[in-house]
Amino acid sequence: MIELVLTACLAADPAVCATHLLPQTVVVSQADCEALAGVRIEAWQKQHPDLMIANQVCETPDITPLPVTEVADGIWMHKGLHEIPTPKNAGDLANIGFVVGQDAVAVIDAGGSRDVAERLLVAIRQVTGLPVKYLVLTHMHPDHTMGASLFMDMGAQIIVHENLPAALASRAETYQANYGRLIGAQRMILSNVVQVDALTTGIAEIDLGGRILHLAQTPTAHTDNDLRVFDDQTGTLWAGDLVFAEHTPALDGSITGWLAALDDLREFKADRVVPGHGPVSLPWPEGMEDVYSYLSAIAQETRTAIKQGESLSQAITHVGESQRDKWQLFDEFNARNATAAYTELEWE
Numbered sequence: 001m002i003e004l005v006l007t008a009c010l011a012a013d014p015a016v017c018a019t020h021l022l023p024q025t026v027v028v029s030q031a032d033c034e035a036l037a038g039v040r041i042e043a044w045q046k047q048h049p050d051l052m053i054a055n056q057v058c059e060t061p062d063i064t065p066l067p068v069t070e071v072a073d074g075i076w077m078h079k080g081l082h083e084i085p086t087p088k089n090a091g092d093l094a095n096i097g098f099v100v101g102q103d104a105v106a107v108i109d110a111g112g113s114r115d116v117a118e119r120l121l122v123a124i125r126q127v128t129g130l131p132v133k134y135l136v137l138t139h140m141h142p143d144h145t146m147g148a149s150l151f152m153d154m155g156a157q158i159i160v161h162e163n164l165p166a167a168l169a170s171r172a173e174t175y176q177a178n179y180g181r182l183i184g185a186q187r188m189i190l191s192n193v194v195q196v197d198a199l200t201t202g203i204a205e206i207d208l209g210g211r212i213l214h215l216a217q218t219p220t221a222h223t224d225n226d227l228r229v230f231d232d233q234t235g236t237l238w239a240g241d242l243v244f245a246e247h248t249p250a251l252d253g254s255i256t257g258w259l260a261a262l263d264d265l266r267e268f269k270a271d272r273v274v275p276g277h278g279p280v281s282l283p284w285p286e287g288m289e290d291v292y293s294y295l296s297a298i299a300q301e302t303r304t305a306i307k308q309g310e311s312l313s314q315a316i317t318h319v320g321e322s323q324r325d326k327w328q329l330f331d332e333f334n335a336r337n338a339t340a341a342y343t344e345l346e347w348e
Contacts, residue, residue: 033058101208117147138240235271245278
């Protein structure tokens with residue numbers, strides 16, 4: 001695996017530098033990499049006037065691949081950590097992976113930083129040399145999207161829910177600032193809120209050669225831009241963050257919509273589900289029961305609090321407490337979920 005490796009530094013602070021790949025869609029030789037390097041760097045530099053290149057070389061990158069598991073034939077997944085973003089974990093928090101067809105590869109979610117995405121690419125190259133033609137983003141959250149620039153640089157087609165571009169654009173400044181504070185300036189080099197076009201409406205298909213991936217948009221649920229993926233060859237459903245396990249769910253859409261979406265999906269015929277967080281493969285529909293129970297409890301307890309005349313500040317001190325022992329990162333997410341649920345359900 002020969003790639004063009006750049007050391008890029010912030011133009012505003014040249015002491016802050018990071019080494020990153022500028023990869024091509026297909027595997028290339030040393031000679032081809034060197035022959036194309038000048039033109040590619042010139043084009044790349046125009047797109048990144050905030051960065052300076054301190055070094056460049058075509059070589060086999062010294063990058064540790066993400067650990068991946070083949071959960072079904074040709075479907076490889078990496079389990080994200082149950083942590084908050086830090087410089088050490090580089091935003092490696094979400095379940096991400098890739099699907100290998102006869103002709104091409106599709107990546108499902110890009111991870112929480114350029115570092116994570118590059119480690120995923122190295123893992124892909126250990127499995128196949130086929131071109132990475134597609135990146136599917138299951139929703140807008142940074143732990144799933146901040147590594148997308150890598151695949152954009154490769155020329156992959158980015159596929160998203162039609163609401164995702166507007167959702168990302170409205171949150172771009174906040175995401176950049178908050179994520180930068182959490183993972184640090186060095187990790188944020190090339191970890192961007194990407195600008196993407198809406199390339200799916202309703203249901204779409206990706207042909208990887210001998211393997212079709214079916215994509216479907218979900219009405220507002222976990223977010224207003226949840227996109228799920230189904231591989232009928234293996235019966236594998238990628239639910240994104242519609243399904244959580246172990247990691248406390250994060251409500252950023254509609255609690256009633258999320259429960260309704262899960263009710264609808266319960267009848268969907270699949271052999272396994274890949275959740276956005278938790279074990280990389282769970283039986284279906286059993287794999288959705290934990291998140292469904294959590295959301296149901298939040299909704300029920302919130303309605304009870306509202307009926308009893310509790311204010312928002314009173315309700316969030318106890319809504320969801322019945323679920324505490326079942327979830328990791330409970331204190332980091334539950335109060336936010338209770339707030340979102342109260343704000344929605346008080347107007348029922």
